[in-house]
Amino acid sequence: MTLLNPHDPERLDGVRDIPDATVARLPVYLRALAALADRGLTLCSSNDLAAAAGVNPAKLRKDLSYLGSYGTRGVGYDIEFLRYHVARALGQTQDWDVVIVGVGRLGSALSEYRGFSSRGIRIAALVDSDPAKVGTTVAGMTVAPMEDLPALVREHGVAIAVIATPGEDAQDVADALVAAGITSILNFAPALVKVPDTVTVRKVDLSIELQILAYHEQRVRGVAG
Amino acid sequence: MTLLNPHDPERLDGVRDIPDATVARLPVYLRALAALADRGLTLCSSNDLAAAAGVNPAKLRKDLSYLGSYGTRGVGYDIEFLRYHVARALGQTQDWDVVIVGVGRLGSALSEYRGFSSRGIRIAALVDSDPAKVGTTVAGMTVAPMEDLPALVREHGVAIAVIATPGEDAQDVADALVAAGITSILNFAPALVKVPDTVTVRKVDLSIELQILAYHEQRVRGVAG
DNA sequence: CCTTGTGAAGCTGTTCACAGCC
DNA sequence: GGCTGTGAACAGCTTCACAAGG
Numbered sequence: 001m002t003l004l005n006p007h008d009p010e011r012l013d014g015v016r017d018i019p020d021a022t023v024a025r026l027p028v029y030l031r032a033l034a035a036l037a038d039r040g041l042t043l044c045s046s047n048d049l050a051a052a053a054g055v056n057p058a059k060l061r062k063d064l065s066y067l068g069s070y071g072t073r074g075v076g077y078d079i080e081f082l083r084y085h086v087a088r089a090l091g092q093t094q095d096w097d098v099v100i101v102g103v104g105r106l107g108s109a110l111s112e113y114r115g116f117s118s119r120g121i122r123i124a125a126l127v128d129s130d131p132a133k134v135g136t137t138v139a140g141m142t143v144a145p146m147e148d149l150p151a152l153v154r155e156h157g158v159a160i161a162v163i164a165t166p167g168e169d170a171q172d173v174a175d176a177l178v179a180a181g182i183t184s185i186l187n188f189a190p191a192l193v194k195v196p197d198t199v200t201v202r203k204v205d206l207s208i209e210l211q212i213l214a215y216h217e218q219r220v221r222g223v224a225g
Numbered sequence: 226m227t228l229l230n231p232h233d234p235e236r237l238d239g240v241r242d243i244p245d246a247t248v249a250r251l252p253v254y255l256r257a258l259a260a261l262a263d264r265g266l267t268l269c270s271s272n273d274l275a276a277a278a279g280v281n282p283a284k285l286r287k288d289l290s291y292l293g294s295y296g297t298r299g300v301g302y303d304i305e306f307l308r309y310h311v312a313r314a315l316g317q318t319q320d321w322d323v324v325i326v327g328v329g330r331l332g333s334a335l336s337e338y339r340g341f342s343s344r345g346i347r348i349a350a351l352v353d354s355d356p357a358k359v360g361t362t363v364a365g366m367t368v369a370p371m372e373d374l375p376a377l378v379r380e381h382g383v384a385i386a387v388i389a390t391p392g393e394d395a396q397d398v399a400d401a402l403v404a405a406g407i408t409s410i411l412n413f414a415p416a417l418v419k420v421p422d423t424v425t426v427r428k429v430d431l432s433i434e435l436q437i438l439a440y441h442e443q444r445v446r447g448v449a450g
Numbered sequence: 451c452c453t454t455g456t457g458a459a460g461c462t463g464t465t466c467a468c469a470g471c472c
Numbered sequence: 473g474g475c476t477g478t479g480a481a482c483a484g485c486t487t488c489a490c491a492a493g494g
Contacts, residue, residue, distance in 0.1 A: 018440075019484075019485075020484090020485095021484080021485060021486090022485095023437055023440050024433070024437055026436075026440075027430075027432065027433040027436040027437070028417075028433065031415065031416075032417075045452090045453065045454090046453075046454070046455095047453090052417075053417070054417045054419075056486075056487070058486080058487055058488070058489090059485090059486060059487075061453090061454065061455060061456085062455080062456075062485095062486080062487090064454095064455090065454090065455055065456070069454085069455070071453080071454050071455080072453080072454075072493090072494060073452080073453055073454040073455080073492070073493045073494050074451075074452045074453050074454075074493070074494045075452080075453070075454085075494065076452095076453065076454080077454090089440075090436055090439065090440050090443075091439045091440050091442065091443030091444075092436070092439070096435070096439045096442065098435060104334075105330075105333065105334035105337055105338070106331075106334045106338075108330065108334070109329075109330035109331045109333070109334045110431065112330055113330070113331075113431065115392075115415055115432060116431075116432055116435065119432045119435070119436055120436065120439060121432060121435045121436070121439070159442045159446075160435060160438050160439065160442060162435075167340075183442065183445065184438040184439075184441060184442050185438075186431075186434050186435060186438060190256065190340055192253075192257075192277075192278070192279045194279075200438060200441050202434050202437065202438060204429060204431070204434060205252075206335065206338065206341075206429070207252065207340055207341055207344045207346060208249070208252040208253065209411050209427050209429060210321070210323060210341065210344070210346045210385060210387075210411060211251075211252040211315055211317070211344055211345065211346070212248055212249055212252070212427065213385050213409040213410075213411060213425060213427060214315065214316045214317070214321040214345060214346070214385065214409075215243075215248050215251075215314075215315050215316050216409060216425050217316065217321065217384045217385060217408065217409050218315075218316030218319075219316075220408065221384075244462075244463070245462090245463095246462080246463055246464090247463090270474090270475065270476090271475075271476070271477095272475090281464075281465070283464080283465055283466070283467090284463090284464065284465075286475090286476065286477060286478085287463095287464080287465090287477080287478075289476090289477090290476085290477055290478070294476085294477070296475080296476050296477080297471090297472065297475080297476075298470070298471045298472050298474080298475055298476045298477075299471070299472040299473075299474050299475050299476075300472065300474085300475070300476085301474095301475065301476080302476090
């Protein structure tokens with residue numbers, strides 16, 4: 001049975017409403033907690049953890065307060081205890097199977113990335129529309145054709161997919177993913193994909209990141225001469 | 226001579242203060258404008274462009290208003306004219322040379338990515354600390370040792386670097402980059418890097434993106450059963 | 451006395467709705 | 473009449489500063 005305190009926005013199903021900005025930082029906190037634990041620490045203050053995570057201590061405390069009250073006033077946070085509760089809030093009590101669509105350079109790099117597993121992420125399948133790639137082995141997995149998507153999604157209970165195709169294929173892939181029952185998509189293709197609003201899409205665009213940095217460079221150059 | 230209107234926050238050096246959120250969307254608008262131009266259009270309304278970029282029309286107009294007044298009331302925007310001005314605001318009147326540190330799978334994938342060049346980004350050099358990789362050819366370039374960084378930065382006038390190393394090397398690499406004169410860093414390593422505040426760092430963390438999606442999945446699963 | 455947890459203030463970003471202009 | 477540009481309202485996020493509590 002879950003403990004409920006009166007000012008707590010916990011819902012009946014045990015899911016709290018955590019602000020987006022906070023959710024995006026929880027994985028950072030988790031990593032910082034792991035780093036502190038690796039140093040042999042068992043306890044930390046919000047100052048310690050905020051420093052390790054690169055955020056303002058007040059922001060850290062406010063973020064953690066959305067999960068519950070897991071610290072001790074005058075003392076700090078028990079690192080393992082907090083780790084457990086942050087992981088739980090993120091849904092890391094289970095592993096999440098992910099399918100990667102597109103085994104070009106980026107897709108292959110992602111497939112072989114070690115570091116997902118300790119974060120509750122498991123690459124369950126690779127898919128590509130190119131017949132020349134189907135059947136080849138990447139990261140120890142056999143690349144499946146697009147037609148297999150619905151079966152793969154069903155069998156593995158996959159909910160999350162990564163699009164690592166050229167931009168022009170992204171919308172077709174997204175449509176296929178949605179049709180196969182995927183409800184969360186991480187899109188690396190440099191293109192906007194449209195999906196029903198039951199599906200969450202996050203976008204990572206490498207060119208855009210560099211263009212933003214170029215903007216700031218230009219700014220300081222303009223001032224400096 | 227630059228035109229100045231009274232309510233305009235333009236500064237003497239011609240550099241305006243554009244909100245961060247707007248800067249992050251300008252590359253998206255640029256891509257959307259390119260897509261409209263490819264369709265043979267020469268003119269578009271804020272509705273058209275907002276739809277192509279996946280944003281609210283009011284937000285688009287407000288964003289563009291920070292650059293200046295480049296539309297025509299009752300008519301819309303001249304696509305080429307607006308493209309030029311958005312590109313200019315982003316600093317794309319020149320190409321920006323970028324150095325990539327770390328030619329593992331991700332670094333190699335980035336090196337060979339076509340699509341940077343049309344966005345004013347040029348991969349100028351590859352660097353790796355692993356002697357086994359130094360001297361090899363990746364994406365048509367010879368991988369240089371870390372010791373060459375200062376010279377490379379000086380010779381090419383590089384201001385922007387990408388860290389594509391394992392997390393444990395990221396801080397050392399960042400220190401070397403800062404020492405070599407780099408002032409903007411895109412960090413793909415799953416680690417926090419500390420730099421002087423004269424240096425801008427942006428972070429792309431693949432695990433974190435997937436963890437955020439997993440959170441949302443867990444949320445809907447909790448409700449759905 | 452120390453550190454958490456949190457109202458309240460302040461800031462940034464988004465959206466609305468309409469004045470201004472073609 | 474139609475579409476842009478923008479003040480004003482609103483929503484969300486960050487920071488402050490302090491009460492609460494070990």
